[in-house]
Amino acid sequence: MKKVIIAxxxxxAKNIADALKIKNRxxxxxxxxxxxVTWAFGHLLQLYDAKDYDxxxxxxxxxxxxxxxxxxxxxxxCDGYNRNIVDKGAEKQINLIKSLIDRDDVDxxxxxxxxxxxxxxxxxxLFIHFDVKKPIYRILLNEWTEEEVKKGMANLKLNSEMKPLQDAGIGRQLADWVIGINLTSVATLRYGGTGKDRKVINIGRVLLPTLKIIYDRDKEIENFESSSYYKLAVxxxxKDNIExxxxxxxxxxxxxxxxxYLDEISKILAGKxxxxxHKEIEKKREYPQPLFNLSNLQGYxxxxxxxxxxxxxxxxxQGLYEKKFITYPRTAxxxxxxSLEDKARKVLENIKKGLPYxxxxxxxxSKRVFDNSKVESHSAITPTYVIxxxxxxxxxxxxxxIKNRFIMQFMPVAEFEETKITIKVNDEKIPGEFIAKGRVEIVKGWRVVEKIDTKDTIxxxxxKGENLDVTSSKVNKVTKKPPKHHTEKTLLRVMETCGKNFKKEKEDKDESSDDETNTEEMMNAILSGFSIGTPATRAETIKRLKDIGYIQTKGKSLITTELGxxxxxxxxxxxxxxxxxxxxLEKTLSDIEKGKYxxxxxLNLxxxxxxxxxxxxxxxDSLLHKFKVEVPEGLEEVGKCPVCGNPVVEGEKSFGCTNWKNGCKYTIWKEDKYIASFGKAVSKEMVQLLLKNGKVGFRNLKSKKGNTFSAYFKYEKNEETGYFNWSMEFIK
Structure with a gap:
């Protein structure tokens, strides 16, 4: 008997076939x-469209x-170009997979x-679609090298053990369908315009918060108020004549x-x-940045x-992974x-051969590299032993x-001396002190791997106790700069942590600086599952925001469009x-994966x-004013709608806005019970005055006790219910 393997x-599939020495294609x-051994092409199936149900x-x-x-x-x-027809390639492959599973010699x-x-x-x-009754097993691998495939085949799991992972995956799939279909549809109807000019307003569980991150940074820059301060450089x-x-x-x-104030001190310093x-020399050690996860690799x-x-x-x-050159890339x-100690040792021995160092x-x-407590589903990205x-x-x-970052972990730690010199000028008008900081590299260590240049001040x-002459002094003006627009690098970082435990000042540093700052805090956020999207979907989200016109790129910067x-x-x-x-929501999906939710x-949430x-x-009704509607033929404009500015006309039973097709609910019923309770009726003249002045006055109104009085009536929207109600203001 045989088993069907679905890659x-x-x-x-070819990597598996090669590992199992299967030549007959x-x-x-x-x-x-x-x-x-057969294969899918990613998803061969998709959820029904709404029209398929109804x-x-x-x-x-x-x-x-x-x-x-x-x-x-x-x-x-569906076909990628014509959604009304089936993807023929997917249909052929699904039928083939089904025929292989149904074979009598397959158990x-x-x-x-x-x-x-x-x-x-x-x-x-696929198994749900086919209603498969035969036993289903799961091979769980982080790389597709021959050695790992054979090891995985010897340690198969029952697919039923993966139910929490399936629940999380299908839960995510259904949640995104429900939110996407419903909110995209009603948002397009409400905000997208009409006719040929209608734009689809895409709404998604991950799209909108990502857009909001970029929007917030844009607004921060827009509202930034420039300020300045001054520094005195001396x-x-x-004694060796080195300045x-x-x-x-x-x-x-x-x-x-x-x-x-600094100008005065500068003058006093002349000839002093x-x-x-004080002189302080401190030896410091600098470790390499940690191994890459997907977000850090993308940022780098x-x-x-x-x-x-x-x-x-x-x-x-993904291509390098499928070619067996790196481990699974979609990791956090x-x-x-x-347990990967022996494998890592083997990889290191293979890839270091011939290097100048x-x-x-x-x-x-070390715990910096091997630590079960900090692994979320998949280990970090590394090379495999395949060169x-x-x-x-x-x-x-x-x-x-990826290779260099891996090698760096097993190189000597970089070492340097940090020197701080403090100088005092003996003058009561100069109460402060002058400080110089410098750094000298002692051991290059891992920094030789990528020839990282330093700009150390030596x-x-x-x-201590030495006298030094002042040679020059200068007052410099420093203007605070606004924060920089998000780049894909900084955006991925915020998506990965939902902005938690991330110090914004780190973001505002020079873009050329290393990306993996604040690693420990970031890891804590990742380990809790508290993030936007997954490593696999974040890049796709950024691309989609560009494609649908919510953001645009300017150099490396990401900026919201007017639509966004x-x-x-x-x-x-x-x-x-x-x-x-x-x-x-992402944390909940992570908890479903772990069987905690x-x-x-x-889905009920x-x-x-x-x-x-x-x-x-x-x-x-915030965008109703953008729709311009003409007065229908044969009708007369009574006034302008206070909600959207379109004409209000008289109908058989009411006075209503002509923009009703786009959702404007402004209506005044002729037989209004509230107005009738005061012994009055809704008339064309009354509505004209109301629309012109925002209120309309009545005399000789009758109260329930039979008293007469005068009052202004206003017709105002209740923001909680969305409906219009009358309010009254007495005329003294």
């Missing part, structure tokens, strides 16, 4: 004595939403899709508001000398090389599982970054713009949120 992609699969959903109508099916169904995915199936939430769903949705000369620069400090600060009152590459996007980095890394971890590379097991050949330039850039040899800004400002379901809310409870959000959008 996620053809390239991975047929149309759509490899045929071996014990195994039939043909009345073909034309979007506001009253049809919210729309949540009682049971979700899958179909063969089981092995799922060999990627070991993550999405990979689990890619195979499981040059001293050592060096110091900064003047008072109360531990070198920043001064008044230039005149100072004495070295997009920052270092022009024209790269996060999406491109992921695609290149920056450390390795402790080979003799400095020594395998050491690549024939890489493209793009592949070389990504592979070398100070001359001076001793408008969506953030007017979208009424504010939870979807909230980083913490979205982070909690039930899929059904998560999503359904309630969607229903409430649909109602908020339906009653939102």
């Amino acid at each position: 996620e992609k053809p390239s991975v 047929k149309d759509g699969y490899y045929d071996g004595d014990e195994y039939l 043909e009345k959903m073909v034309g979007w109508r506001m009253e049809k939403f919210p729309f949540i099916p009682n049971e979700f169904k899958y179909k063969i995915k 089981g199936i092995i799922s060999a899709t990627d070991y993550d939430r999405e990979g689990q769903v890619i195979s499981d949705e 040059n001293y000369k050592s 060096f620069e110091t900064l003047y400090y008072e109360n531990s600060s070198e920043k001064f508001e008044k230039k005149e 000398s100072g004495v070295v009152v 590459i997009t920052s270092k090389y022009k024209g790269w996007t996060s999406d491109k980095v992921l695609k290149v890394a 971890s920056t450390v390795l599982e402790e 080979e003799n400095q590379v020594k395998f050491v097991k 690549p050949k024939g890489l493209s330039i793009d592949e070389q850039n990504v592979y070398n970054a 100070l001359p040899l001076v001793e 800004r408008t969506i953030v400002e007017i979208f009424p379901a504010k939870e979807l713009l909230d980083l913490e809310y979205t982070g909690r 039930q899929k059904v409870d998560f 999503i359904y309630d949120f969607t229903k409430n959000s649909v109602e908020k959008i339906k009653s939102d």
Whole structure:
């Protein structure tokens, strides 16, 4: 008997076939004595469209939403160019997989899709669609080298053990469908315009909070108020005639508001000398940045090389993974599982051969590299023992970054001396002190791997008690700069942590500086699952925001477009713009994966949120003024609608806004019970005055006690209910 192995992609199927020494390739699969190895092309199935459940959903109508099916169904995915027809390649492959599973000589199936939430769903949705009854097993690998494939085949799990991962994957899939279909539809109907000019307003669980991050930074820059301060730079000369620069400090600060004060000190310094009152030399050690996870790799590459996007980095890394050159790239971890010690040693021995610093590379097991407590599903990205050949330039850039970061972990620690010299001038008008800081590299260590240049300030040899002459002084004006626009590098960082535990000042540093600052705090956020999206989807989210026109790039900067800004400002379901809310949803999915939370409870939360959000959008009138409607033929304009500015006309039973098709609810009923209770009727003249002045006055009104009085009536919207109500103001 045989087993069918289903890989996620053809390239991975070939790696498995090669490892199992299966040479016989047929149309759509490899045929071996014990195994039939076939493949998907990512998702071969997709969830039904709304119109597949109900043909009345073909034309979007506001009253049809919210729309949540009682049971979700899958179909063969649509053609990429024409959504009305089936993807022929997917249909052919699905039929082939089904025929292999149904063969009489097949007694089981092995799922060999990627070991993550999405990979689990890619195979499981097929098994659900086929209603497979034969035993299903799971191979869980972090790389597709021959050695690992054989080891994985010897340690298969039952696919039923992966139920929590399946629940998280399908829960994510259904949540995004429900939110996307419902909120995109009603938002497009409400805000997208009409007719041929209508724009689709895309709304998504991950799209909007990511857009909000970029919007917030844009607004911060826009509202930034420039300010300045002053510094006094003073040059001293050592006995060896070496000049060096110091900064003047008072109360531990070198920043001064008044230039005149520093100008005065500068004048006093002319011809003076100072004495070295303190000299401190401290030896420091500097460790390399940790191994790459996907977000850090994307940040590093997009920052270092022009024209790269996060999406491109992921695609290149995925290709290297499928070619067996690197481990699984879609990871959030920056450390390795402790069980990978022997494998890491083997990889290191292989890739260090021939390096100019080979003799400095020594395998050491440390908690900085191997730590089970900090691994989230997958270990960090590393090279495999397979040495690549024939890489493209793009592949070389990504592979070398991963290889170098791995090698750095097993190099000597970089060491340097940090010197701080404090100088005092003996003059009561100069109460502060002059400080110079410098640094000297003692051991290059891991820094030789990428030839990282330093711009260290090297100070001359001076001793405590030594007198130094002032050679020059200068007052410098420093203008505070606004924060920089987000780049893909900084955006990925915020998405990864939902902005938690991340000190903004680190973000504002020079873009050329290393990316993985604040690592420990970031890891804590990642380990809790509190993030936007997953390592696999963040790049896709950024790309989608560009594609749908919510953001644009300017150099490496990401900036919101007018459409993007408008969506953030007017979208009424504010939870979807909230980083913490979205982070909690992602945390819940992570908890489902771990068996701590039930899929059904998560989906009920999503359904309630969607229903409430649909109602908020339906009653939102913030953009109604953008629709311009002409007075229908044969009718006369009574006045302008106070909500949207379009004409109000008289109908048979009411006076109403002509913009009703786009959702304007402004209506005054002729037989209004409230007005009738005062013995009055709604007339054309009354409505004209109301629309012109915002209120209309009545005399001889009758109260319930029979008293007569005069009052102004206003017709105002209740913001909580969305409906208009009358209010009264007495005329004295």
